[in-house]
Amino acid sequence: MPAASLFVKVVALGDSLTTGFQSYGSFGNIEISTPYTDILTDRVRRDFLPSSLVVEIDNRGVIGELTEQMLARFSFDVIQLSPKIVIILGGSNDLGWGLDPGEIFSSLRGMYDLSQKSGIVPVACTVPSILGFDEGIPPRKVLNNLIMKHSRKSGLRCVDLFSVLADPDTGRLASQYSADGLHLSAGGYRKVGDAIYEDGLEPIIRSIVEAHP
Numbered sequence: 001m002p003a004a005s006l007f008v009k010v011v012a013l014g015d016s017l018t019t020g021f022q023s024y025g026s027f028g029n030i031e032i033s034t035p036y037t038d039i040l041t042d043r044v045r046r047d048f049l050p051s052s053l054v055v056e057i058d059n060r061g062v063i064g065e066l067t068e069q070m071l072a073r074f075s076f077d078v079i080q081l082s083p084k085i086v087i088i089l090g091g092s093n094d095l096g097w098g099l100d101p102g103e104i105f106s107s108l109r110g111m112y113d114l115s116q117k118s119g120i121v122p123v124a125c126t127v128p129s130i131l132g133f134d135e136g137i138p139p140r141k142v143l144n145n146l147i148m149k150h151s152r153k154s155g156l157r158c159v160d161l162f163s164v165l166a167d168p169d170t171g172r173l174a175s176q177y178s179a180d181g182l183h184l185s186a187g188g189y190r191k192v193g194d195a196i197y198e199d200g201l202e203p204i205i206r207s208i209v210e211a212h213p
Contacts, residue, residue: 006052012061013087018060040057040197066097090108
C-alpha cells in the first residue's frame with residue numbers, strides 16, 4: 001500500500017472521561033475502560049481512505065486530574081507532540097471538589113489560547129451532567145455556559161456533551177449512559193465519541209483534507 005499523502009495527529013486531553021473509565025472489576029483491581037477515542041479511530045477509518053489520509057489519535061487522559069493540572073502539562077502532552085488538533089474535556093473533577101466555575105474556565109481558556117498560539121486547532125467540550133447528585137448540575141451549567149459563550153465569541157468548535165448525554169426533562173445524566181452517576185457506560189462513551197467526531201473532529205479533518213494539494 002502506498003504511503004498516505006497526509007498525516008493528521010490528534011491529542012485527546014482530559015481526565016477519567018477521556019481515559020474512558022467506567023468502574024473497577026469485582027475485586028477492585030481491574031479497571032474497566034472504554035475510551036471515546038476508540039470510536040473516533042473507527043469513524044475516521046470508515047470515512048477516509050488510509051491511502052490518502054492517516055489520522056493518529058493520542059489519548060492523554062489522566063484519572064482524577066483537575067484542569068489546573070491539565071494546563072500545567074499542556075506543553076509536554078500537547079504542544080511538544082505537534083498535533084494539528086487537540087480535544088479538551090475537563091472540569092468534572094474540579095466541580096467535584098467544589099471549585100468555582102469561573103476558576104475552572106480560566107484553566108480551560110488557558111488551554112484554548114495555548115493551542116491557538118501554537119497553531120493547533122482546539123475542540124472545546126462541555127462537561128457532561130451527573131446522576132444521583134442534583135446539586136452538582138447547576139455549577140455544570142454555569143461552567144458549560146462559559147465554555148459555549150467563549151467558543152462562539154472566539155470561533156472555536158464546541159461539542160456540547162451535556163446536552164448529548166442529559167435527560168432533556170430533568171437535566172440529569174441519562175441512566176443509559178451512566179456507569180456510576182459520574183462516569184459513563186460503554187454506550188455513553190460511544191455517544192461521546194460520535195458527538196465529538198461529528199460536531200468537532202470530522203469537519204476539521206475534512207477542511208484539512210480539502211486544503212491539502
